[in-house]
Amino acid sequence: MNIIHTKNLYKSYTRYEKEEGFRGSIKSLFNRKKISKIAVNDFNLDINEGEFVGLIGPNGAGKTTLMKMLTGIISPTSGEISVLGFIPNELKNAYKKQFAIVMGQKSQLFQDISAVDTFLLLKEIYDIPETEYRKNLSYFTELFAVESYLNVQVRTLSLGERMKMELIAALLHNPKILFLDEPTIGLDAVAQKQIRCFLKEVNRSKGTTILLTSHYMEDIKSLCERCIVVNSGSKIYDGSLEMLFNHYQTHKMITVTFDEATSYIPDFDVQIIDKNPFKLSFMAHKKDVRFIVGNIFNEYDVNDISIEEEDIGNIVERIYSDKGGIYR
Numbered sequence: 001m002n003i004i005h006t007k008n009l010y011k012s013y014t015r016y017e018k019e020e021g022f023r024g025s026i027k028s029l030f031n032r033k034k035i036s037k038i039a040v041n042d043f044n045l046d047i048n049e050g051e052f053v054g055l056i057g058p059n060g061a062g063k064t065t066l067m068k069m070l071t072g073i074i075s076p077t078s079g080e081i082s083v084l085g086f087i088p089n090e091l092k093n094a095y096k097k098q099f100a101i102v103m104g105q106k107s108q109l110f111q112d113i114s115a116v117d118t119f120l121l122l123k124e125i126y127d128i129p130e131t132e133y134r135k136n137l138s139y140f141t142e143l144f145a146v147e148s149y150l151n152v153q154v155r156t157l158s159l160g161e162r163m164k165m166e167l168i169a170a171l172l173h174n175p176k177i178l179f180l181d182e183p184t185i186g187l188d189a190v191a192q193k194q195i196r197c198f199l200k201e202v203n204r205s206k207g208t209t210i211l212l213t214s215h216y217m218e219d220i221k222s223l224c225e226r227c228i229v230v231n232s233g234s235k236i237y238d239g240s241l242e243m244l245f246n247h248y249q250t251h252k253m254i255t256v257t258f259d260e261a262t263s264y265i266p267d268f269d270v271q272i273i274d275k276n277p278f279k280l281s282f283m284a285h286k287k288d289v290r291f292i293v294g295n296i297f298n299e300y301d302v303n304d305i306s307i308e309e310e311d312i313g314n315i316v317e318r319i320y321s322d323k324g325g326i327y328r
């Protein structure tokens with residue numbers, strides 16, 4: 001069943017520019033330069049119940065603006081939008097009870113009280129029946145293994161611990177849709193992985209529809225079957241993640257640190273990103289990675305090696321340049 005629908009959705013912001021300094025401030029009182037910015041352009045989107053969809057794109061692509069329109073935080077300039085049959089920016093209580101939004105850069109928890117006290121407050125705000133509240137609280141805290149952090153002041157939690165509490169707070173009222181804007185930003189690899197496992201399980205066991213934005217390709221790769229790529233406010237790809245990666249993610253980034261100084265350069269078609277006698281970073285074709293890594297281990301004393309996904313910016317560029325590509 002389709003639960004998120006937009007048609008020709010469009011959002012433009014207006015902002016003002018002033019010249020620098022005191023003179024500029026005085027001048028701007030009488031004459032300000034108005035600038036319009038199209039953040040989301042002609043956006044058509046349909047998401048079915050239970051889907052886990054990744055929304056990716058470079059900085060300023062319009063992802064947060066889209067999320068904000070879907071949750072009613074801001075209203076569109078024009079176009080159609082309906083979520084669970086509601087028009088989000090009418091902010092009906094019946095709609096507010098059916099979704100949750102978690103933004104990695106913002107906290108919804110009160111900093112000076114414990115997380116569990118905020119949870120109790122949310123129980124009252126969302127009218128969560130006692131049995132459902134208890135069941136969900138123990139289910140989510142066990143899933144994250146965070147029982148020992150429930151009763152401490154939120155301000156004292158680490159970023160990763162706080163993020164886990166944010167997610168629990170968002171899910172206590174059993175929302176049908178969970179909007180996640182960069183939920184793993186700034187977290188270490190272990191916390192990122194725990195959050196991924198948690199989200200995967202919530203989507204599977206509760207059937208929660210999840211729309212996720214992240215700059216970490218690993219998040220998108222391990223969670224979303226469907227992926228939407230946005231650039232300059234427009235949708236440039238909407239389809240399976242597998243196809244996106246097979247077709248457009250052609251390179252990997254390899255970083256090696258050596259125990260001894262070396263002048264090693266791979267005998268393959270690579271692009272060197274950074275080089276010193278003890279460290280080498282380069283982009284290599286996906287198909288060559290295992291041969292290159294094999295050679296390095298056979299011939300050198302390796303202190304450390306990492307193989308990372310390509311930056312989303314490169315993938316966007318490739319989608320654009322692929323005129324007869326899989327989507328256009």
Ligand SMILES: Nc1ncnc2c1ncn2[C@@H]1O[C@H](COP(=O)(O)OP(=O)(O)OP(=O)(O)O)[C@@H](O)[C@H]1O
Nearest residue numbers: 013014015037039058059060061062063064065066
């Ligand atoms: N309140 C605002 N007023 C004016 N312009 C805005 C406002 N909010 C966002 N913008 C502009 O709209 C564009 C899209 O911003 P948005 O935050 O939606 O992008 P994003 O894809 O979420 O970026 P990021 O990955 O950096 O978070 C940007 O160019 C931004 O400068």
